[in-house]
Amino acid sequence: MPTATYAGRDVVVTEDGFFADPEQWTEEMAPELARAEGIDALTEDHWRVVKFMRREYEEKGAGPTVRVLGKTSGVPIKQLYLLFPKGPAKVAAKIAGIPKPHGCI
Amino acid sequence: MRRIVILGGGTGGTLGANRLRKALDPDDYEIVVVDRDDRHVYQPGLLFVPFGLTTIDDIVRPRSEQLHRGIAFRSSGIDHVDLETETVHLGDGTTLGYDVLVVATGAALVPEETEGLTGPGWMERVFTFYTPEGAAALRTALDHFDGGRLVVNIVDLPIKCPVAPLEFTFLADWFFRERGRRDQVELTYVTPLDGAFTTPVAARTLAGLLGEKDVELVTEFNTGAVDGEGGRLHSYDGRDLPFDLAVVIPLHGGQPWVGRSLGLGDDLNFVPTDLHTLQSKARPNVFALGDATDVPASKAGSVAHFEGEVLAGNVQRYLAGQELDGSFDGHANCFIETGFGKALLCDFNYDTEPLPGHYPDRVGLPLLKESRLNHLGKLLFPFVYWHGLLPGRDLPGVHAPMPTRGKVVEETV
Numbered sequence: 001m002p003t004a005t006y007a008g009r010d011v012v013v014t015e016d017g018f019f020a021d022p023e024q025w026t027e028e029m030a031p032e033l034a035r036a037e038g039i040d041a042l043t044e045d046h047w048r049v050v051k052f053m054r055r056e057y058e059e060k061g062a063g064p065t066v067r068v069l070g071k072t073s074g075v076p077i078k079q080l081y082l083l084f085p086k087g088p089a090k091v092a093a094k095i096a097g098i099p100k101p102h103g104c105i
Numbered sequence: 106m107r108r109i110v111i112l113g114g115g116t117g118g119t120l121g122a123n124r125l126r127k128a129l130d131p132d133d134y135e136i137v138v139v140d141r142d143d144r145h146v147y148q149p150g151l152l153f154v155p156f157g158l159t160t161i162d163d164i165v166r167p168r169s170e171q172l173h174r175g176i177a178f179r180s181s182g183i184d185h186v187d188l189e190t191e192t193v194h195l196g197d198g199t200t201l202g203y204d205v206l207v208v209a210t211g212a213a214l215v216p217e218e219t220e221g222l223t224g225p226g227w228m229e230r231v232f233t234f235y236t237p238e239g240a241a242a243l244r245t246a247l248d249h250f251d252g253g254r255l256v257v258n259i260v261d262l263p264i265k266c267p268v269a270p271l272e273f274t275f276l277a278d279w280f281f282r283e284r285g286r287r288d289q290v291e292l293t294y295v296t297p298l299d300g301a302f303t304t305p306v307a308a309r310t311l312a313g314l315l316g317e318k319d320v321e322l323v324t325e326f327n328t329g330a331v332d333g334e335g336g337r338l339h340s341y342d343g344r345d346l347p348f349d350l351a352v353v354i355p356l357h358g359g360q361p362w363v364g365r366s367l368g369l370g371d372d373l374n375f376v377p378t379d380l381h382t383l384q385s386k387a388r389p390n391v392f393a394l395g396d397a398t399d400v401p402a403s404k405a406g407s408v409a410h411f412e413g414e415v416l417a418g419n420v421q422r423y424l425a426g427q428e429l430d431g432s433f434d435g436h437a438n439c440f441i442e443t444g445f446g447k448a449l450l451c452d453f454n455y456d457t458e459p460l461p462g463h464y465p466d467r468v469g470l471p472l473l474k475e476s477r478l479n480h481l482g483k484l485l486f487p488f489v490y491w492h493g494l495l496p497g498r499d500l501p502g503v504h505a506p507m508p509t510r511g512k513v514v515e516e517t518v
Contacts, residue, residue: 066327066341067261067356068372078329081341087325 006032018093018100022057025097033095037086042095046083049075053096063093063101107134109420110193110203112183114140114168116148116495117395117409117416118209123497124417126173134424136175137201139193141182143167146237147487149406152269152442154240155247156280161237164487171495183210185365188388205390205420208369208376210362212265212396212404216355219260219331226333231351234273235265246350247280252289253349258338259296260328260356262303265396265404268451270294270354271301271311272442278318279444292320295338295346297327304458307451310473314443328353357404359397375399380455381431383416390423392416402435402455410494411436411505417497436507438464440483448479454507463511465502472512 001020004013006029012020017036019025030050034042042050052073056064066089070077080088089101109125111118122138129136150164169178182196186206193201214235216222222231234240257274264270274294281287294301294315300308301315301322315322329341331353338346359374369387371377377386378398385391394416395409402408415433422429435455440448450470451459463469470479493500 064372065261072372077341081327081329085342087327087342 014100016100019097022098029097030095033097037084037091037094039084039091039095043083045075045079046095049073049080049083049088049092050096053092053098057096057098063089063096063098065089065101106132107204107424108202109134109136109205109207110201111136111138111207111209112140112186112193113209113211113395113397114138114145114172114178115209115211115395115409116406117211117397117413118207119145119168119171119495120410120413120497121207121209121394121416122176123171123173123495124413125420126176127497128417128421129424131175135177137177137179138168138172139179139181139183139195139201140168141180141196143169143178143180145171147490148265149269149490150487151234151237151240152272152276154237155234155243155273156276157244157248161241165237166491171491173496183360183362185362185367186369188366188368188391191390203390205392205423206388207416207420208363208385208391208393208397209395209409210360210397212263212357213360213374214355215358216353218356218358219328219353221333222260222331222353222355224331224333226331226336229333230336230349231331231333231353233353233355234269235354243352247277250290250350251286254291254293254347255350255352256293256295256338256346256348257352257354258326258328259298259354261297263404264354264357266439267303267403267405268439268441270296270352271315273352274320275314275318275444276442278320287319292318293323293346293348294320295323295326295328297325299324304453306461307459307473310449311441314475318444357396363397371399373399379431380435381415381433382419382429383412383433384419384423384429392420392423400435403437403439405437405439406490406494407439408435408437413497414499414505432506434506436505440479440486442480442483443475446477446480447475448483449473449475450479450482452507452512457507457509457512460512460514462513465504465508465511467511469502469511 003010011024084091111122145168147164153159184194232243281290301312302308327341330339363370363374376393378393380400394412396404419429438452442448452464453459461473
């Protein structure tokens with residue numbers, strides 16, 4: 001698997017750029033990850049979502065979908081799209097260093 | 106006397122109850138099935154109703170008549186389940202204690218969760234074929250639709266029978282060609298996925314078919330609102346898609362009663378369930394199957410069927426104090442009707458995506474390839490459903506574990 005460097009540290013990532021090992025993630029890496037996704041500055045609202053994703057992953061072993069995020073994070077879906085225009089669940093998962101949310105079959 | 110309560114008399118609940126009744130001594134075990142009504146809908150039939158290929162009357166039978174002798178049927182809604190006291194609180198105010206509970210109440214449609222979907226234009230210009238009423242209303246709408254843009258839209262996953270919207274699109278192409286109106290109808294398939302389907306090999310085949318049938322494919326469209334009056338789908342990322350007729354597959358969730366039952370469901374009211382044993386994560390004496398669970402398998406009758414075998418065995422093992430069998434592999438198979446008397450067949454599980462080849466063995470029905478044989482299979486299936494699958498019989502050649510012998514694994518490119 002490829003590696004990438006964030007906050008001066010090498011991490012293993014999947015083909016589409018998600019962390020292969022979420023343990024390697026630190027908060028210092030988030031701004032750099034966000035810039036790569038076209039988000040220049042992480043606001044308090046961005047952080048709220050990123051931290052929520054991280055907590056959900058730690059509790060349940062998977063990041064939430066946009067719909068669940070809208071229901072449970074306290075941030076409505078419309079606002080989630082304003083924060084992460086390219087797709088809240090995917091982009092926030094990438095910035096939070098957790099695996100890509102599973103598409104259901 | 107110990108009591109097994111099965112909530113839901115659909116595909117999973119019925120075949121689960123029938124399998125358990127055959128296996129357990131009626132002198133020792135009482136089995137009760139609860140459902141809010143006595144109408145068992147053969148749900149795969151809903152797809153054919155809008156095209157006049159079947160009617161609602163043809164696909165509905167009494168639930169109670171599908172249950173073997175020795176199974177009690179209670180027609181009542183469910184208020185909630187109290188896991189602490191092992192009691193089901195029914196909608197009619199009575200209670201039902203259980204030794205083992207099986208949740209088989211399926212998925213619920215929640216169209217009201219999408220802004221505007223059930224507003225002006227709903228059931229006039231915006232329809233769904235996922236309910237008997239919707240499918241019947243759509244039949245009239247299609248008969249009168251003489252031109253313009255028809256969009257088929259999946260709001261978000263999970264949905265029941267993830268291939269049904271594609272089948273609807275293929276059949277719509279056939280329907281308008283047969284009537285000589287295809288050149289006046291623009292067909293557009295609008296999905297939140299990045300392709301025609303979730304898995305790569307099938308997505309390629311199905312996108313190819315959409316192209317051949319002159320259907321426009323719009324991907325990564327996350328529907329945020331539906332404007333039935335103005336004839337527009339709005340996506341969360343600001344795209345606008347005009348339509349003259351919209352066929353929308355609404356958001357799905359588990360049943361509201363699951364949400365009212367402390368500790369049983371997840372954020373969407375699905376029941377967190379062990380992938381392989383079908384025991385719920387809430388309590389060891391609570392099991393779940395079919396669309397009601399959160400397992401990452403298709404929400405489809407075939408899955409409920411394959412789960413039924415494992416579930417019935419595990420309920421018996423649990424009652425006998427034995428270790429559960431963790432053999433359910435997520436097996437699903439489905440005929441995909443493609444119009445003009447042809448169909449594809451898909452066969453897959455948790456780990457193996459739908460692949461080409463043959464089912465169930467090297468000689469058999471062609472997989473991921475259009476054929477008349479598969480269409481005949483689909484036509485015969487209602488008979489198999491009512492007379493083989495629901496009664497809990499083992500179907501010859503069709504087993505719970507996914508077969509691999511007939512499948513062709515592609516070299517990765």
